[in-house]
Amino acid sequence: MSVMRDFWILARPFWVRRGHYLAWLLLASIIALGLLLVQLNVRFSYWNKEFYDALAAFDRPRLYPLMGQYCLLVGAAVVMSVYLDWLRKLLILKWREHMTESLSRAWLSNNVFYRLSLAGEPDNPDQRLAEDINLLVTESLDLLRSFISAVARILSFSVLLWTLSSELSLPFVDSQLRIPGYLFWFAIIYALIGSLIAERIGAILQGLNYTQQQREAELRADLLRRRDHAEQISLYGGAAHEQRRVMQRFAALALNWRQLMNRERTLGFFTSSYDRISGLVPIFAALPSFMNKSLSLGGLMQIETAFNQTASAMSWFVRAYRAIAEWKATVQRLTQFRIALEAAREPRQPRQAASFAAHQLSVHTPDGTVLLAGLDWQIETAVWTRIEGPSGIGKSTLLRTLAGVWPYYSGDFSQPRGRSLFVPQRAYLATDSLAALLAYPALDLPSREAMQQALCDCGLAALSTRLDDVAEWSAVLSGGEQQRLAIARALLFAPDYLLLDEATSQLDLPAARALLCMLRSRLPQTTVIGVTHQDKLSSLFERVIELPQQAPAAH
Numbered sequence: 280m281s282v283m284r285d286f287w288i289l290a291r292p293f294w295v296r297r298g299h300y301l302a303w304l305l306l307a308s309i310i311a312l313g314l315l316l317v318q319l320n321v322r323f324s325y326w327n328k329e330f331y332d333a334l335a336a337f338d339r340p341r342l343y344p345l346m347g348q349y350c351l352l353v354g355a356a357v358v359m360s361v362y363l364d365w366l367r368k369l370l371i372l373k374w375r376e377h378m379t380e381s382l383s384r385a386w387l388s389n390n391v392f393y394r395l396s397l398a399g400e401p402d403n404p405d406q407r408l409a410e411d412i413n414l415l416v417t418e419s420l421d422l423l424r425s426f427i428s429a430v431a432r433i434l435s436f437s438v439l440l441w442t443l444s445s446e447l448s449l450p451f452v453d454s455q456l457r458i459p460g461y462l463f464w465f466a467i468i469y470a471l472i473g474s475l476i477a478e479r480i481g482a483i484l485q486g487l488n489y490t491q492q493q494r495e496a497e498l499r500a501d502l503l504r505r506r507d508h509a510e511q512i513s514l515y516g517g518a519a520h521e522q523r524r525v526m527q528r529f530a531a532l533a534l535n536w537r538q539l540m541n542r543e544r545t546l547g548f549f550t551s552s553y554d555r556i557s558g559l560v561p562i563f564a565a566l567p568s569f570m571n572k573s574l575s576l577g578g579l580m581q582i583e584t585a586f587n588q589t590a591s592a593m594s595w596f597v598r599a600y601r602a603i604a605e606w607k608a609t610v611q612r613l614t615q616f617r618i619a620l621e622a623a624r625e626p627r628q629p630r631q632a633a634s635f636a637a638h639q640l641s642v643h644t645p646d647g648t649v650l651l652a653g654l655d656w657q658i659e660t661a662v663w664t665r666i667e668g669p670s671g672i673g674k675s676t677l678l679r680t681l682a683g684v685w686p687y688y689s690g691d692f693s694q695p696r697g698r699s700l701f702v703p704q705r706a707y708l709a710t711d712s713l714a715a716l717l718a719y720p721a722l723d724l725p726s727r728e729a730m731q732q733a734l735c736d737c738g739l740a741a742l743s744t745r746l747d748d749v750a751e752w753s754a755v756l757s758g759g760e761q762q763r764l765a766i767a768r769a770l771l772f773a774p775d776y777l778l779l780d781e782a783t784s785q786l787d788l789p790a791a792r793a794l795l796c797m798l799r800s801r802l803p804q805t806t807v808i809g810v811t812h813q814d815k816l817s818s819l820f821e822r823v824i825e826l827p828q829q830a831p832a833a834h
């Protein structure tokens with residue numbers, strides 16, 4: 280039952296919250312409509328009886344009111360099933376919206392998504408948020424609905440079937456074996472045997488379908504990668520190589536597809552025969568009563584409906600285990616995600632102090648390899664400090680630690696209060712308007728004049744007329760231009776603390792120097808901590824912290 284507990288932990292925030300009455304009202308309406316539809320089907324079966332009896336008796340005056348009744352019944356059934364589906368979708372939408380909002384907030388807030396990506400788990404959070412929430416909501420509602428409907432159908436139609444079927448008397452040893460309501464028992468045994476055979480043939484389909492989805496996703500991802508690296512591929516002249524890889528992926532997909540279609544063919548032989556036979560089986564079974572005139576034509580038709588409804592409701596119990604298994608797997612995946620989010624929610628927070636300071640600080644990689652150990656220093660406010668050390672020693676990782684996003688450290692360090700901004704070597708440029716990119720990560724746009732001025736200051740005057748243009752700027756701008764844009768962003772954001780990680784590496788030295796000098800004159804109060812391999816820029820920094828392997832030093 281732990282799966283039910285896990286499910287309730289996931290579902291509870293939606294079903295037990297302020298304004299949850301609407302959700303419960305929707306659920307109650309969906310269940311009520313489902314039950315009404317079952318009752319309507321029972322009513323249809325009575326209509327069938329009366330109609331065929333009137334036909335058999337050539338009773339014209341009874342036929343006309345029956346046709347009127349039929350129109351009413353059909354009208355009611357159409358309105359009910361359309362609204363049932365509509366309300367079901369509305370509830371799915373509301374539930375899904377609530378879960379997406381709360382899980383994506385837990386994922387995105389406090390840099391949880393970044394820490395989870397470092398730790399490498401859980402896999403594919405995007406799939407959890409998009410597909411699994413949808414599956415959980417849809418499967419939960421549909422399982423509940425189909426369970427209630429199956430129970431209601433069995434209760435309503437089996438009673439009908441029992442009353443309609445006479446007692447069967449079979450010779451058994453020296454006496455007669457009497458089976459009351461034999462059609463009811465027959466419907467149950469028929470449904471059980473049919474569903475079990477279908478399950479046996481179809482069991483392997485589940486695995487094949489799963490593999491098929493995976494292969495399709497791999498092919499799609501592979502084709503997307505080609506789109507993302509179009510330029511590099513054409514520069515290498517790698518088209519033939521790429522074509523071969525695409526066809527290799529397709530061959531794996533086709534191999535599974537063949538197995539799937541062969542298995543579906545076998546299942547198809549069984550299900551189409553079963554479906555066709557199901558229409559006649561109850562008629563043949565009740566034929567003796569019809570022939571000895573104890574059953575009317577209408578009664579025969581009613582038996583056919585009641586038999587098939589009972590049989591299909593029974594087979595739900597045989598087949599539901601697969602839907603329940605899928606639902607359980609979805610609950611488990613989302614529970615893992617929820618637990619991972621909760622575990623990563625509260626990172627160790629650095630102390631808040633007047634400035635950045637490290638005391639016996641050690642930084643390591645996610646697998647525990649120590650990169651830097653025993654760091655002891657303090658960084659003065661409004662001073663430009665450069666962190667220096669050989670490639671691979673851990674300079675960028677130290678900057679991430681100071682920014683408060685790298686959780687793998689021990690010892691102690693403090694962060695100053697105030698606004699800080701990190702400018703990485705490769706700026707993040709989403710596909711958006713240039714104005715929105717300049718404002719990032721602030722939500723409000725600065726004035727147009729301020730943005731145009733920042734672009735001019737950073738040597739991007741040519742872009743100042745394109746603030747509203749939406750483009751894939753990371754593909755449109757050169758590497759150097761992207762770095763200029765990131766500095767323009769910093770100018771507009773005007774942080775108290777600026778962490779620069781190789782932020783001018785793609786510019787020539789005079790351009791890099793001019794850009795940083797301009798930054799310094801525009802943001803004189805900002806404390807800057809930088810990492811750069813451009814040694815000629817070192818004169819811009821007032822202080823250097825050198826990072827020798829495992830032996831810290833500062834001067």
Ligand SMILES: Nc1ncnc2c1ncn2[C@@H]1O[C@H](COP(=O)(O)OP(=O)(O)OP(=O)(O)O)[C@@H](O)[C@H]1O
Pocket residue numbers: 397644645646650668669670671672673674675676677
């Ligand atoms: N997310 C990560 N997972 C595992 N190892 C990592 C991760 N990030 C960095 N490292 C490892 O930490 C070490 C230091 O990397 P870092 O980028 O901090 O060095 P660096 O001094 O800035 O290097 P460079 O000067 O070449 O840019 C590297 O060996 C790198 O492989």
